[in-house]
Amino acid sequence: VIDLQTIHKNYRMGSETIRALNGVDCRIDANEYVAIMGPSGSGKSTLMNIIGCLDRPSAGEYWLDGQNVSKLNDKALARVRNRMIGFVFQTFNLLSKSNALQNVETPLLYGGVGRRERRNRARQALERVGLDDRTFHKPSELSGGQRQRVAVARALVNDPAILLADEPTGNLDSRTGEDIMALFEELYSAGQTIILVTHEPGIAVRAKRHIHLRDGEVTEDYLLENS
Amino acid sequence: VIDLQTIHKNYRMGSETIRALNGVDCRIDANEYVAIMGPSGSGKSTLMNIIGCLDRPSAGEYWLDGQNVSKLNDKALARVRNRMIGFVFQTFNLLSKSNALQNVETPLLYGGVGRRERRNRARQALERVGLDDRTFHKPSELSGGQRQRVAVARALVNDPAILLADEPTGNLDSRTGEDIMALFEELYSAGQTIILVTHEPGIAVRAKRHIHLRDGEVTEDYLLENS
Ligand SMILES: Nc1ncnc2c1ncn2[C@@H]1O[C@H](COP(=O)(O)OP(=O)(O)OP(=O)(O)O)[C@@H](O)[C@H]1O
Numbered sequence: 299v300i301d302l303q304t305i306h307k308n309y310r311m312g313s314e315t316i317r318a319l320n321g322v323d324c325r326i327d328a329n330e331y332v333a334i335m336g337p338s339g340s341g342k343s344t345l346m347n348i349i350g351c352l353d354r355p356s357a358g359e360y361w362l363d364g365q366n367v368s369k370l371n372d373k374a375l376a377r378v379r380n381r382m383i384g385f386v387f388q389t390f391n392l393l394s395k396s397n398a399l400q401n402v403e404t405p406l407l408y409g410g411v412g413r414r415e416r417r418n419r420a421r422q423a424l425e426r427v428g429l430d431d432r433t434f435h436k437p438s439e440l441s442g443g444q445r446q447r448v449a450v451a452r453a454l455v456n457d458p459a460i461l462l463a464d465e466p467t468g469n470l471d472s473r474t475g476e477d478i479m480a481l482f483e484e485l486y487s488a489g490q491t492i493i494l495v496t497h498e499p500g501i502a503v504r505a506k507r508h509i510h511l512r513d514g515e516v517t518e519d520y521l522l523e524n525s
Numbered sequence: 526v527i528d529l530q531t532i533h534k535n536y537r538m539g540s541e542t543i544r545a546l547n548g549v550d551c552r553i554d555a556n557e558y559v560a561i562m563g564p565s566g567s568g569k570s571t572l573m574n575i576i577g578c579l580d581r582p583s584a585g586e587y588w589l590d591g592q593n594v595s596k597l598n599d600k601a602l603a604r605v606r607n608r609m610i611g612f613v614f615q616t617f618n619l620l621s622k623s624n625a626l627q628n629v630e631t632p633l634l635y636g637g638v639g640r641r642e643r644r645n646r647a648r649q650a651l652e653r654v655g656l657d658d659r660t661f662h663k664p665s666e667l668s669g670g671q672r673q674r675v676a677v678a679r680a681l682v683n684d685p686a687i688l689l690a691d692e693p694t695g696n697l698d699s700r701t702g703e704d705i706m707a708l709f710e711e712l713y714s715a716g717q718t719i720i721l722v723t724h725e726p727g728i729a730v731r732a733k734r735h736i737h738l739r740d741g742e743v744t745e746d747y748l749l750e751n752s
C-alpha cells in the first residue's frame with residue numbers, strides 16, 4: 299500500500315545541500331507493523347512526512363494505495379491524507395487555542411462529520427488514551443505526556459488505514475507508554491497498518507519489521523524472528 | 526542549596542481544583558545528581574518549574590541558595606535564575622525566528638556578556654552536543670533530537686550551578702542520548718548540581734538519588750546503592 303521509489307529529499311542551506319533522504323526504496327504492505335529506527339538527524343521524520351503526504355520528495359516517486367501521490371494537486375493530496383492517514387507528530391503540533399476535545403475533533407471536521415458524532419468519537423478517543431478527565435484543558439494546561447496522548451487520540455479518531463507515529467511514547471512513563479502500545483496492538487489486530495519511529499528498543503520490539511536509517515539511507519530492513 | 530517546604534501548586538479549572546503538587550518537601554544539596562520519576566501528569570514538570578524559578582507555588586516556601594525565593598520580585602527572581610540555573614525544557618521552548626547559535630547565546634545576552642565571547646561560548650556549547658554543523662539552522666530546519674540538543678546546549682552555556690533537565694533524551698537515539706549523559710557526568714564531576722526528569726530507567730540509573738512522584742506527592746526518595 300506504500301511504495302517509495304528512489305526517494306530523495308534535499309534542503310538548500312546557502313551553498314550547501316543537505317541530503318535528508320538520499321535514495322530510499324521501501325515497500326510496505328497493508329496491515330504491516332513497522333518500526334523505523336536510526337540516529338538523531340538520520341531522516342526518520344523526513345521519511346514519515348513524505349509517507350504521510352505532508353511533504354513532497356525532491357526526487358523519486360511515491361505510490362500510495364495505487365495512486366501516484368506526486369501527481370496529485372494539494373487539494374487531492376489533502377483529501378487522501380485525511381481519509382487514509384493518522385499522524386502522531388514528534389512535536390505534537392496541537393492547536394494552542396483549542397482544548398483537548400477540539401484538537402481531537404479536528405480530523406473529523408475536515409471529513410464533514412456531524413457535530414454530535416464528532417463530539418462522541420473525540421471523547422471516546424480521549425478515553426482510550428486515559429484522558430477523559432482532561433477534555434477541556436488546552437495544551438498549555440496539560441503535561442508533556444498528556445499532550446502526547448492528545449496527539450495520539452487525534453491520529454486515531456478518524457480510524458485511518460495507516461497510522462504514522464513519530465516517537466509516540468517519548469514523553470511517557472513506562473506504564474502509560476505500555477497503554478499506548480497496547481492500543482496500537484489492538485489497531486494492528488483490527489487490520490490497520492502501523493509505522494512508528496522510535497529510539498527505544500523496548501518499543502521497537504513490538505513491531506514485526508524493523509527499518510534502520512542512517513544519513514538518509516536505509517541500512518537494514520528485516521522481519522523480526524519470533525513475530 | 527534547594528529547600529522546598531510543603532510546596533503546593535493548584536490550578537482552578539471552573540469549579541474543579543487540580544492539585545498538581547500536593548505538599549512536597551524536598552531538600553537537595555549542592556553537587557547532588559537526582560532523577561525525578563513518576564507517571565505522566567504526576568507533577569514532575571510542575572516541580573521543575575518551581576525549582577527553576579519559572580513558576581511560584583500556591584503555598585509553601587522555596588529557599589534557593591539560602592534566599593527565600595517567594596519573597597523576591599520578578600526582576601530579582603529573573604536575576605537569580607539567570608545566574609544559577611540552566612533549564613532544558615520538556616518541549617524545548619526555542620525561539621523559532623533565531624538559529625541554533627542565537628538560541629544558545631540567549632542566556633549570555635541576559636548576563637551582559639560581550640559579542641565575541643558570546644559567539645565563542647555558544648559555538649563551544651553546540652560542539653559539545655554534536656551540532657557544530659547545524660549552527661545556522663533555525664528550529665524548523667532541525668530534527669527533533671537536534672532541537673533537543675540545542676535546548677541542552679543553551680542550558681549549559683552559562684555554566685549554571687544547577688542544571689534542570691526535563692526529559693533531556695526523550696527524542697534521542699541511544700548513542701546520542703549516551704553522549705548527552707556523558708556530558709552530564711562531566712558537569713557533575715566538575716561540581717554542578719543535576720536534577721533530571723526521566724521516564725527511562727537506563728537514564729535514571731546514572732543519577733545518585735531517585736525521587737518518585739505520584740499525584741503531586743513524593744512517594745519515594747532514596748540513594749542508589751552502588752553509587
Ligand atoms: N496550567 C494548567 N492548568 C490546569 N492543569 C494543569 C496546568 N498545568 C499542568 N496541569 C495539570 O497538572 C498535572 C501535573 O502536570 P505536570 O506537567 O507537572 O506533569 P508531569 O509529571 O510533568 O507529566 P509528564 O510526564 O506527562 O510530562 C497534570 O495532571 C496536568 O494536567
Ligand SMILES: Nc1ncnc2c1ncn2[C@@H]1O[C@H](COP(=O)(O)OP(=O)(O)OP(=O)(O)O)[C@@H](O)[C@H]1O
Pocket residue numbers: 309310311316317318336337338339340341342343344345388659662665666667668669670671696697698
Ligand atoms: N527544513 C530543513 N532545512 C534544512 N535541513 C533540514 C530541514 N529539516 C530537516 N533538516 C535536516 O535533515 C536531517 C534529517 O532530519 P529528520 O528530522 O528527518 O531527522 P530524524 O531522523 O527525525 O532525527 P531525530 O531522531 O533527531 O528526530 C537533519 O540533519 C536535519 O538537520
Ligand SMILES: [Mg+2]
Pocket residue numbers: 342343344388464668669670
Ligand atoms: Mg525526528
Ligand SMILES: [Mg+2]
Pocket residue numbers: 441442443569570571615691
Ligand atoms: Mg512533564
